[in-house]
Amino acid sequence: MGSVQRAMRLLESVAEHEHGAPAKQLARETGLALPTAYHLLRTLSHEGYLRRDKGLFFLGEAAERLSGSAARQKRRSTIVEALAHWRDSIGAPVYYAMYRGGEIEISCVSDTPGNPAVQEWADFRETAHAHAIGQCLLSQLGEDARRDHLDRYPVRAITPYTVRDEDALLRRLERTGRMAPVVERQEYALGAVCAAIPITVGSTAATIALSLPAQQADRLLPATRQLQDEIGRLLGSLAISISI
Known part of the structure; x- marks a missing residue:
């Protein structure tokens, strides 16, 4: 449950950055340790909830489908x-x-x-x-x-x-x-x-x-x-x- 809550906080933080945000900024905004943030960001990207481009994280197709639903x-x-x-x-x-x-x-x-x-x-x-x-x-x-x-x-x-x-x-x-x-x-x-x-x-x-x-x-x-x-x-x- 704790991992889910931390992942949701990261998703919410990414959603606030229309032009993307780097891992360090997201970790700081969510109060997560940088290694924890990196691990969750990689997992969310692998599952399609986030995408990474030039070091910045954006909402992925899976998250957009949830938003549309x-x-x-x-x-x-x-x-x-x-x-x-x-x-x-x-x-x-x-x-x-x-x-x-x-x-x-x-x-x-x-x-x-x-x-x-x-x-x-x-x-x-x-x-x-x-x-x-x-x-x-x-x-x-x-x-x-x-x-x-x-x-x-x-x-x-x-x-x-x-x-x-x-x-x-x-x-x-x-x-x-x-x-x-x-x-x-x-x-x-x-x-x-x-x-x-x-x-x-x-x-x-x-x-x-x-x-x-x-x-x-x-x-x-x-x-x-x-x-x-x-x-x-x-x-x-x-x-x-x-x-x-």
């Missing part, structure tokens, strides 16, 4: 906390999804036993045309990317309310507008109505969505407006969390 976890925590807040304030399940690598990804869902999320009874990736999340993401894509997706996952009716063909879907998406909310009523799941709000950061299409039981359909538009307002207030933190 921690940053991703922090970004995910931001989204999880935001979704839980909106879930409780609106009284509805809230979803976060992205379009990445040509596929729909439901990255996070926040619900409760009293307000459960819509169950994935038909593959979300293959039925983007039928649910608000998918329609919202498709509406943010360019024409070529949108047609590529629909070539791979053709439009098909999965409930009596699902859009009937690709032409009808494309007309709907064009009318919706690239950054306008999307609403669907029982097109993916009977007994559920949903809305999705688009978020775009750089080239990533994303959405925050909510669902309600069909008997609460009169709440859908007010709840969507409330969610839009909530997202607007937290957009800064969401912007750096988009890639979880």
Whole structure:
């Protein structure tokens, strides 16, 4: 445990020196004997946590991977906390999804036993045309990317309310507008109505969505407006969390 603590102190000290630092300086800053510092620096370099260049030590690829993982976890925590807040304030399940690598990804869902999320009874990736999340993401894509997706996952009716063909879907998406909310009523799941709000950061299409039981359909538009307002207030933190 003592060796681990000393190694961590060295890593922290190296991280503070963007342009690198020599062993003697690192030993002095960490309060380690020079032979101990040399031994730990060699070990950390061998394992890839540090790299040595012209007598100076820098963070290595292994340490940078750890840093990247921690940053991703922090970004995910931001989204999880935001979704839980909106879930409780609106009284509805809230979803976060992205379009990445040509596929729909439901990255996070926040619900409760009293307000459960819509169950994935038909593959979300293959039925983007039928649910608000998918329609919202498709509406943010360019024409070529949108047609590529629909070539791979053709439009098909999965409930009596699902859009009937690709032409009808494309007309709907064009009318919706690239950054306008999307609403669907029982097109993916009977007994559920949903809305999705688009978020775009750089080239990533994303959405925050909510669902309600069909008997609460009169709440859908007010709840969507409330969610839009909530997202607007937290957009800064969401912007750096988009890639979880």
